[in-house]
Amino acid sequence: MKIEIRENDKVVIFGAGLVGSLLSILLSRKGFQVEIHEKRPDLRFKAYANLRSINLALSHRGWRILEEAGLADDLKKIALPMYGRLVHIPGKEAVFQPYGKSEQAIYSISRYKLNCFLLDKAEEEKNIKIYFESKAEKFAFDKSLAYVADIEGLRHRLEAKAFFGSDGAFSALRYEMMREDKFMYEQNYIEHGYKEFTIPPAPNGDWALRKDGLHIWPRKSFMMIALPNQDKTFTCTLFFPFEGKSSFSGIDSENEIKTFFEKEFPDLITLIPDYLSQYQNHPVASLVTIKCAPWNNRNFLLIGDAAHAIVPFYGQGMNAGFEDCRILMEHLQSAESWDGLFSQFYKNRRADADAISDLALENFIEMRDLISDPEFILKKKLESIIVSLGIENWIPQYTMVTFSDLPYSQAQERGHHQAFVLEQLRKLENWNDLEETEWAEKVAVHLEMLWP
Amino acid sequence: MKIEIRENDKVVIFGAGLVGSLLSILLSRKGFQVEIHEKRPDLRFKAYANLRSINLALSHRGWRILEEAGLADDLKKIALPMYGRLVHIPGKEAVFQPYGKSEQAIYSISRYKLNCFLLDKAEEEKNIKIYFESKAEKFAFDKSLAYVADIEGLRHRLEAKAFFGSDGAFSALRYEMMREDKFMYEQNYIEHGYKEFTIPPAPNGDWALRKDGLHIWPRKSFMMIALPNQDKTFTCTLFFPFEGKSSFSGIDSENEIKTFFEKEFPDLITLIPDYLSQYQNHPVASLVTIKCAPWNNRNFLLIGDAAHAIVPFYGQGMNAGFEDCRILMEHLQSAESWDGLFSQFYKNRRADADAISDLALENFIEMRDLISDPEFILKKKLESIIVSLGIENWIPQYTMVTFSDLPYSQAQERGHHQAFVLEQLRKLENWNDLEETEWAEKVAVHLEMLWP
Secondary structure, three states: OOOEOOOOOEEEEEOOOHHHHHHHHHHHHOOOEEEEEEOOOOOOOOOOOOOOOOEEEEOHHHHHHHHHOOOHHHHHOOOEEEOEEEEOOOOOOOEEEEOOOOOOOEEEEEHHHHHHHHHHHHHHOOOEEEEEOOEEEEEEOOOOEEEEEOOOOOEEEEEOOEEEEOOOOOOHHHHHHHOOOOOEEEEEEEEEEEEEEEEOOOOOOOOOOOOOOEEEEEOOOOEEEEEEOOOOOEEEEEEEEOOOOOOOOOOOOHHHHHHHHHHHOHHHHHHOOOHHHHHHHOOOEEEEEEEEEOOEEOOEEEOOHHHHOOOHHHOOHHHHHHHHHHHHHHHHOOOOEHHHHHHHHHHHHHHHHHHHHHHHHHHHHHHHHHOOOHHHHHHHHHHHHHHHOOOOOOOOHHHHHHOOOOOHHHHHHHHHHHHHHHHHHHHHOOHHHOOHHHHHHHHHHHHHHHOO | OOOEOOOOOEEEEEOOOHHHHHHHHHHHHOOOEEEEEOOOOOOOOOOOOOOOOOEEEEOHHHHHHHHHOOOHHHHHOOOEEEOEEEEOOOOOOOEEEEOOOOOOOEEEEEHHHHHHHHHHHHHHOOOEEEEOOOEEEEEEOOOOEEEEEOOOOOEEEEEOOEEEEOOOOOOHHHHHHHOOOOOEEEEEEEEEEEEEEEEOOOOOOOOOOOOOOEEEEEOOOOEEEEEEOOOOOEEEEEEEEOOOOOOOOOOOOHHHHHHHHHHHOHHHHHHOOOHHHHHHHOOOEEEEEEEEEOOEEOOEEEOOHHHHOOOHHHOOHHHHHHHHHHHHHHHHOOOOEHHHHHHHHHHHHHHHHHHHHHHHHHHHHHHHHHOOOHHHHHHHHHHHHHHHOOOOOOOOHHHHHHOOOOOHHHHHHHHHHHHHHHHHHHHHOOHHHOOHHHHHHHHHHHHHHHOO
16 A cells, blocks of 8 residues: 655654654645644643753754754754863863864753754744644554544544654554564663763852863763753763662762762762762663664654664764654655655665664763773874874764764774774884874874775 | 562462463462463364464473473373474485484474363362453552453453463563563564465375474475374474565465475475465464563563563473473472562573573574585484483483473583584594494594593
């Protein structure tokens, strides 16, 4: 059964989160009649007790589609650029490691504010209707129907030409697709959970730390990070194992918490005067990776986290979801039917979602472990020489992922190959014995052999 | 919250399949009050259109607990022993490969008859009540409650000291546990599906093939197997890819089916006169592997396929489920609380479930591919010499899995190590150039080096 794409087609989006609200705007501008059904109340008018304050890092892939949609300029006003990592080692000054070229930055933005912004923009479109507290309950793939329950529990039938599940990591649509034959599914929680802290402004009212970078306190088996907010606070996140000696369950009493912070984060004790009560009162959340296949069933499609939830360590979860939207809209231009579009989109995009999922897990190790490792720093230095030599086709993996549109799967493949070359290069000389002036020359000579 | 184990405790089992009905008997004999809730009607009184006729191979692990429960003697009467594989290669006589020592056999038994038998036995116990068409709808882990809907859709509250989900690969209890934080879950379908055929009795009224073995037609990328039934028929199963040239979707027209059978299964054309209409009319089913963790949540436990659904290629799905029951009952003897018991059982058993899951996937390759491979036959011959030499600690993997109680994880580890030794052994001589009389001597000499 091919369901043709026609002007004015009614389409339904489940979930008014970041991806759902952006997608609604893009579809409405193509002339479709869009209905969004969101199970939660409107977050713009309701304060949630457990609303996650988590900050997001918006980078090139996200900005690109926001620019295409004419939303970027307004958003830049509520985002703070971070040009590199600021690495904190006990007893030392924080070290700045740039992310890329001097103008390249990722942007700290509040998840809450971004969602409000996109919902406001969606409501300005004439073809979009948003139903809050409308919960998807049942999907009839073969009849092109879905059923939602309203706040009173009354059930409504939704008939549409296409249905989008942008309903997040715990997608109701995906749970239903899971029961269909031959649906592949995998959910895995990592051993680390996270807890958030807030660094208040300094006594003089300014940010308490440099605001132009992403702060990291790498501690091998765990780490703390901090991203700047517009109100001159920072949101800190402690990524810490659930179990073991140094873990959320191991560090529990007042004494244990104090000893732990004194040893690991002495600078944060000053910056967060009430760190003790924040540790004791803030909840611990878990981190999940979800992979599934296929993302489409007839004219129903999973998109964003619903299709591929990933860990946050490459800062790509939202960016990947926004890029989904861009790629879907590109396929739409030549598509003839909704089910054909969805199948084509899934086939094109799945390998990239798998790639960023794996890269995000790998980057956790890099962030908490390698970033302060002499071996890692040596290789980064070698890589920066390669980049300065202008070697064709060599782009650092972080740059490919964060500051380019290269499909994630290609970034992964090329990144792994470059890592292999760097590993060989490192072995070919005792770099520390050389004068720094000799490095570029040596690198150039060796590279000819290793990187044809 | 520890829920102590007391005499007369009420326990609820979801699912009256093989594992659920056996488990009910074992628990009832320990003095507990058992309620079984099964969502389907009583299969003893109702004919199902799509009842799977699939045969099972009952082996040592299954028999052991059935013997302990005093059920084995009656069951032996409806089971047929199979002492080895009968391998069919086009144009050749079938070759018999024994499974183990001459008295060692696996037993072909009808899934339907076995289930009826266990339900009848369960109903004879005074402490067991079985509710059919009673569908689990909701579980309250923290309140020790579950809710079922009866055939009219009326909802009932079940209060019990312990709850068992033996509700199979698509377990309702597991779907609910899946939504709890930090639950690991994985479902993967293999590329092959299966279709069943029936070989009728021969014109003289007897079995059309030898009934004392499991027949295999290995064809590399696919295979057919046949198990004998008491009514002198055989149940054949074709394991075939879903997609590709040689596949269910590739072989579809009358002509394609005929050409395919003439080339691959010429003997079956004679044995199954209506193979064409059977191929066209019988459904194709898929094969899933499910892994999850943990299997317990407070006093709720997943058991059997609900906890670890595996592919059927080692004939261990039911045997593993029955062994679950034995091991659970052994832990019960020293357990003090239901939740403690469940946690202990899960921790003890998980690695073994993972092991048999992987072994079952590996055995598919062996069955369809290697069994007719000269290399495979050479290694089997070397192994049979090792066994005849009485080398201490060397037990063929198939024997460890099928004819022993050794934990699956140990069978897997030792099996992999033995496979490595066989691989080395094969390389040390050009065995085909040797006289057969020299083999044992050579094997003995090499083994001293390889198998200390």
